[in-house]
Structures are given as C-alpha cells and as structure tokens.
Amino acid sequence: MDLLEFWKDIENAETIGITGHTRPDGDCVGSCLGMYSYILNRYNKKADVFLEEMLSKFSFLKGSEDVITDYPDRDSYDVFIAIDSGDLERTGKAQKYFTAAKKTYCFDHHGTNTGYADQNMIVPSAAAAAELLTYIFDEDYIDLDTANALYVGFVHDTGVFKHSNTTRKTMEIAGMLLDKGVQPSKIIDGTFYEKTYIQNQVLGRCLMESILLMEGKVIISYISADVQKLYGITSSDMSGIIDQLRITKGVEVAILLKESKKREWFISMRSNNIVDVSKICVMFGGGGHLRAAGCTMYGSVHDCVNSLTKEIEKQLK
Ligand code: AMP
Ligand code: MN
Ligand code: MN
Numbered sequence: 001m002d003l004l005e006f007w008k009d010i011e012n013a014e015t016i017g018i019t020g021h022t023r024p025d026g027d028c029v030g031s032c033l034g035m036y037s038y039i040l041n042r043y044n045k046k047a048d049v050f051l052e053e054m055l056s057k058f059s060f061l062k063g064s065e066d067v068i069t070d071y072p073d074r075d076s077y078d079v080f081i082a083i084d085s086g087d088l089e090r091t092g093k094a095q096k097y098f099t100a101a102k103k104t105y106c107f108d109h110h111g112t113n114t115g116y117a118d119q120n121m122i123v124p125s126a127a128a129a130a131e132l133l134t135y136i137f138d139e140d141y142i143d144l145d146t147a148n149a150l151y152v153g154f155v156h157d158t159g160v161f162k163h164s165n166t167t168r169k170t171m172e173i174a175g176m177l178l179d180k181g182v183q184p185s186k187i188i189d190g191t192f193y194e195k196t197y198i199q200n201q202v203l204g205r206c207l208m209e210s211i212l213l214m215e216g217k218v219i220i221s222y223i224s225a226d227v228q229k230l231y232g233i234t235s236s237d238m239s240g241i242i243d244q245l246r247i248t249k250g251v252e253v254a255i256l257l258k259e260s261k262k263r264e265w266f267i268s269m270r271s272n273n274i275v276d277v278s279k280i281c282v283m284f285g286g287g288g289h290l291r292a293a294g295c296t297m298y299g300s301v302h303d304c305v306n307s308l309t310k311e312i313e314k315q316l317k
C-alpha cells in the first residue's frame with residue numbers, strides 16, 4: 001500500500017467511511033474507533049463508523065455514540081476503509097458502501113485476506129489490526145482516545161497478551177499506549193474478564209456438555225439456537241468459551257459450534273501447538289489465523305465435527 005497516498009486521500013476526502021466485520025469483536029471495535037479517533041485528532045474530520053452492533057462494554061470509547069448500526073443509504077464515500085475483515089463478505093451490510101466508494105482501503109492482519117480493496121495492507125505478523133494501525137499512525141498524534149481504542153484491540157486479540165501472536169513488538173507498542181495514559185486494569189477487567197451472570201451460566205453449560213475426541217486431542221462443544229434463545233444471548237456473549245475449552249489439559253484443538261439458524265453453525269476453532277486451524281477454516285469458506293480461525297458450516301453437529309476432525313487428523317499425522 002502507498003501510505004502517502006492513503007493519508008493524502010484522507011486529507012482530501014469530504015466523506016470517509018470505516019467498517020470492521022460482522023459479529024464485531026474487541027479488535028474490530030477498537031481498531032475501527034482507533035482509526036476514527038486518529039483521523040479526528042490528526043485531520044479534524046469525523047468519519048462514519050459502521051458496525052453491526054455497539055456492545056455496551058465498549059461504550060467508554062470515543063466515537064462509540066456515533067457508531068452507525070442501521071446502515072442507511074448514503075451517497076458514495078470518497079474513501080471507505082475496512083479494518084480486521086479478511087474478505088468482503090465479512091464486512092456484512094457495509095458491502096454496499098464499500099463497492100460504491102470512490103476509493104477503498106483495507107487494513108488487516110488475517111493471513112487469509114483476499115485483497116479485496118483498491119489498496120490493501122495485510123500484516124499477518126501483527127497480533128491485532130490495532131497493532132497494524134500503530135505502524136501507520138504518527139505517534140505524536142495518538143491521543144488518549146486513540147490509545148484506549150487501540151489498547152482494546154490488543155487486549156482482545158491477544159487474550160490479554162498471552163496468545164502466541166503476542167510479540168516483543170506487541171508489548172513495546174502496548175507500553176507506548178500506556179504512556180499515552182491508558183489504564184490497563186480498567187480496560188482488561190471491564191471489557192475482557194467481566195462476565196454477566198448469564199454469560200457465566202452459558203460458559204458452565206458449554207463446559208459441562210463438552211466432549212473429548214481423538215484420544216483427548218480435540219474438544220468440542222456446541223450451543224443450539226434454541227439454547228441461545230432460552231438465555232437471550234448473542235454471539236458476543238459466548239466470547240471466551242472457546243479459550244476455556246482450549247486450555248483443557250492434553251487438548252490440541254478446541255471447536256465451538258454456535259447455531260445461528262437451523263442447521264447453520266458459526267464455528268470457532270483454536271489450536272495450541274501443531275494444527276493450522278486457518279487452513280481448515282479456509283476449506284469451509286472461512287478464515288483466520290494459524291491458532292484462531294472460524295467459518296460457517298451447515299448440517300448436524302455430528303456432520304460438522306466429522307468434517308473438521310478429518311482435516312485435523314490429516315495434520316496430526
Ligand atoms: P472467532 O472464533 O469468531 O473469535 O474467530 C477467530 C478468528 O477467525 C478471528 O480472527 C476471525 O476474524 C476469524 N474468523 C472467524 N469466523 C470467520 C469466517 N466465517 N470467515 C473468516 N474469518 C473468520
Ligand atoms: Mn476481529
Ligand atoms: Mn483482529
């Protein structure tokens with residue numbers, strides 16, 4: 001990507017749109033609002049941020065109140081930016097702005113990224129899309145609002161700086177963000193560890209119903225659409241469950257199946273040391289990273305798990 005051109009385009013644009021991906025996670029929200037805050041601080045321009053939902057735990061972030069969740073019709077944007085989304089499909093309803101925009105940019109850290117924008121910056125070694133943004137931001141213009149948003153992205157995609165994507169560089173940049181005034185424990189407890197009573201109940205239920213396969217190398221659990229309805233939960237209420245499954249002693253791969261509608265499953269996969277889960281998820285139309293990936297599958301739990309374990313077996317051989 002020609003970064004000079006990017007910043008020139010931002011400087012000249014009258015309208016700028018930003019989006020992340022469907023079922024937004026902490027990195028998606030943090031990196032989109034980080035870009036929003038940076039553009040506001042550096043260029044005194046208010047970009048439109050489109051996200052499917054704005055989770056209340058992130059509402060302390062600057063710009064969260066301006067996030068647009070209903071995707072109204074708009075004149076085509078001068079510049080439209082996708083962040084943390086590996087393919088156009090995953091930008092969800094924002095696709096219409098993206099395809100109509102005069103110039104599109106994509107900033108992402110998924111190795112499976114399809115390069116769908118006019119200009120793409122894909123850095124798989126970046127622990128989070130938020131980390132990638134720090135490579136292109138001028139540190140002098142990172143204010144506390146920008147730093148808070150980016151820090152959220154770091155915390156969520158690294159599982160509080162413990163996943164294998166965390167590097168020395170990650171920690172050093174996170175340190176720079178602390179210098180800007182970020183208060184880590186507030187953000188980490190408030191957005192990552194804190195769970196509602198219902199979220200804890202669902203976590204407990206998933207662990208109770210989990211099953212070990214392949215001599216304990218694989219653990220699976222699932223949540224049907226009916227159970228989600230019973231508890232009144234959405235996808236974001238289930239974040240963290242997959243991480244608890246993954247740290248089961250002896251397990252190499254954890255799989256969580258979340259039924260979105262009858263016989264349609266959002267699959268989350270995690271691995272510990274050996275299996276490339278992104279490779280498997282790509283086979284089923286999804287994507288992700290070496291140790292954390294996802295896809296959508298159809299059929300019974302049994303069918304989905306069978307197809308996935310076949311591929312895991314091949315890699316473990
Ligand atoms: P999740 O299990 O939803 O936390 O996702 C793990 C990783 O895989 C994240 O980096 C996601 O962006 C990516 N991912 C999840 N689902 C999909 C999908 N359907 N297509 C592409 N990438 C995905
Ligand atoms: Mn994400
Ligand atoms: Mn990410």
